Amino acid sequence: MKGNKEIHPSAAETEVLQILWEKEPQTVREIHEALSKKRPVGYTTTLKKMQRMFEKGLLKRVEGGKSHLYSAVAQPSETRQKLFDRLVDTAFEGSAMKLVMHALGGADTSPEEIEQLIQWLETQKTKNNRHE
Numbered sequence: 001m002k003g004n005k006e007i008h009p010s011a012a013e014t015e016v017l018q019i020l021w022e023k024e025p026q027t028v029r030e031i032h033e034a035l036s037k038k039r040p041v042g043y044t045t046t047l048k049k050m051q052r053m054f055e056k057g058l059l060k061r062v063e064g065g066k067s068h069l070y071s072a073v074a075q076p077s078e079t080r081q082k083l084f085d086r087l088v089d090t091a092f093e094g095s096a097m098k099l100v101m102h103a104l105g106g107a108d109t110s111p112e113e114i115e116q117l118i119q120w121l122e123t124q125k126t127k128n129n130r131h132e
Contacts, residue, residue: 007056007057007058008082008083008086009053009058009074009079009083012049013049013053013058014079014083015035015038016031016035016046016049016050016053016059017058017072017074017076017079018076019031019034019035020059020070020071020072021072021076024070024071024072025061025062025064025069025070025071026069026070027064027067027068027069027070028043028046028047028050028067028068028070029043029067031046031050031070032046032047050070054070057073058072058073058074059071059072059073060073087099104117
């Protein structure tokens, strides 16, 4: 991404990135068609959004005949981590535990999911004990 400034994609930009992470490179038309399957969106809106994403350094593009081919700059794991960190910081006062407690308290968590969580916690506990 351009310079040292960290760029956090918006929800709409993340939607474009997710499409590109599935298959890249893609044209504006291909991205527009994928977005249109989820909700109505104008072609020029998609085009402008992708042009801005290119200017911000979220996308790269190359000439592909009559149209540009776009690819994502950031990797999915890096972007998801930044979005997660922002969510934890802004909505849960920097506490991942508050986020987890909120998620588990507000959802119908199955016994299988609770067992998976317990196993994951045991694995984390074992890892932490090895590092001490």
